[in-house]
Amino acid sequence: MTNKTRSYKRDEIKGDYDVIIIGSGISGLTAASFLAKEGKKVLILERHYTPGGYSHVFKRRGYEWDIGIHYIGEMHRDTLLKQILDYISEEPIEWADMGDVYDKMIFGDEVYEFRKGIENFIAQMKIYFPNEEDHIAIEKYVELVNDCQKKQKSYFAEKVIPRAASWFFGNKMRKGALEYNRTTKEVLDEITSNKKLIAVLTGQFGDYGLPPSRSSFMMHAVLAKHYFNGGFYPVGGSSVIYDKIAPTIMNRGGAIYTNAEVEQIIIEDNKAIGVRMADGKEVFAKKIISSTGIVNTFSKLIPKDILKENKMDELQAQVTPSIGHVCLYMGFKHSTEELKLKKPNYWIFPDNYDHDKNIDDYLENQDNEIPVVYVSFPSAKDPDWNNRYPGKATIDIITMADYEWYKKWEDAKWMKRGDDYEKAKEKLSQRLMEKLFQHEPQLRDKVDYYELSTPLSTKHFVNYQYGELYGLDNSPERFAQKFLKPKTPIKNLYLTGQDTITCGVGGAIMSGFLTACNLKKRSLYGRIRKHSEAKNKDSEQI
Secondary structure, eight states: OOSSOEETTTSOOOSOEEEEEEOOSHHHHHHHHHHHHTTOOEEEEOSSSSOSGGGOEEEETTEEEESSOSOBSOOSSSOHHHHHHHHHOSSOOOEEEOOSEEEEEEETTEEEEEESSHHHHHHHHHHHSOSHHHHHHHHHHHHHHHHHHHHHHHHHHGGGSOHHHHHHHHHHHHHHHHTTOSBHHHHHHTTOOOHHHHHHHTGGGGGTTOOTTTSBHHHHHHHHHHHTTOOEEETTOTHHHHHHHHHHHHTTTOEEEESOOEEEEEEETTEEEEEEETTSOEEEEEEEEEOSOHHHIIIIISOHHHHHHTTHHHHHTTOOBOOEEEEEEEEESSOHHHHTOOSSEEEEEOTTOOHHHHHHHHHHOTTSOOSOEEEEOHHHHOTTHHHHSTTOEEEEEEEEEOGGGTGGGTTSOTTOSOHHHHHHHHHHHHHHHHHHHHHOGGGTTTEEEEEEEOHHHHHHHHOOTTOBSSSBOOSHHHHTOTTOSSBOSSBTEEEOSTTTSOSHHHHHHHHHHHHHHHHHTSOOHHHHHHHHHHHHHHHHHO
16 A cells, blocks of 8 residues: 555545544544554544644645644653654654743733743743742742642553553542642642732643633643743644654555545444444444544444443533634745744733633623733744745734634535624634734734634534534543543543543643553553664764
8 A cells, every 4th residue: 555645535445454543633643653563554534634633734825824733842852752752753853942932921011931941930930020929939839830740640541551450549540630630720829829920820721721710730730841841843844743653654554544534433242343434334443543532432423322321421421622712824925034023922811810800701702802812923933934935924823712603604614604704703813913913013014814713614624513622621520530541431442632631732642652552451661762762872873
């Protein structure tokens, strides 16, 4: 079989496969790569015409934009995350450091920079908050983040141990982390009463979708720790991630098909044995992995009688999808240098330092102040950009959005949703651009092209029911659920993706790794470590 991505519309699926993976997002790719290197023939089926999930890019009018990867942490040295990516990539992914400052928190006229390196982060925060009480709180905050993240290692490990072992040791493995499974606000209120300090420290809440009073500190700690040592961007754009990982699968007998929508997982005697495609054709394998999310898998892919028989309908009722989002993609016929764009992301907030109130007000009335505006400058982050798109630049602007705002257009076709829909998009586009121009006024007359995606766009392309960006809500209730793990009650059916671990690229990658370990019934960490040691030895010899 040719080592290229195939389209199900043109090419019939042939051959026998050990594992079928539904969805080609980063979690599915990670699991597939590990299994391929363990000698398994893996078939990935992707309903979209472009593979890669949130790691893919889209192109329009001579521009290119990222869909979901705007920066990633822990690429500064041989962290476990980087070791995994190195192991599953046929060729190494090159990462560009965003520099000393990776995020800027903007509240009105006040700007707070998040600096790379824990000591630098602490020192910079102490400059912004000079009181001794605040200094103690800042140091305590970092201590809590590190301790929580450390204790979550055994919490996540419990997700892949055998059921019998979990019965005896599971609660003990989860206990340490679950001590932090309170709202972020509750944890931070215990170390400081400074409203401004809490708002700044939680400014990255848009990376997991919930404000301080509703998010689990477990999620906040994972995210904050992830970026303590800076932000990094894939050289060549986020699509290189798929380009470097996919050959690992295909060079070992696997295949990846796009335009390949799975209608249902075939289950006999409570054992998954294959999938039924949207056109009625059936494909069989010994193991099935769904990387399409808990809600999609349970509600769309498993027959209702089997779902009920295994009480999985009751499990589904215990989880809540995260909020939807909109993204404004902007293109400029000027270079990054001409526009004076920098690498750090902007997080723009109202100046009252109250994330929870601002979100509540916005969700109550869309015309109220936008609670958070995230701005990313991909053409500035990517050293290879000018080689691909000389004389051009791009910007992404993201904020949250309620699916209900767009529900009346959900049955209309993509790009044909009518004038009212386009007017609603245009109104919000102008508001988002105005936020950008307030901080980068030189851009005001330079916009060549812009396009807004809504939760309906996400539903259409990524197949999340409510256009959510982060799968399940990252609330304390979510992290208390023991069933959010790779193995399902149905034999030979596994889950992978951000729903089983945490949201984001890092969470999805770790989920793919743990799913592969679960399927193989053994830890694959030794493979990663051995590969990393060999790579480092080769580097020393060079």
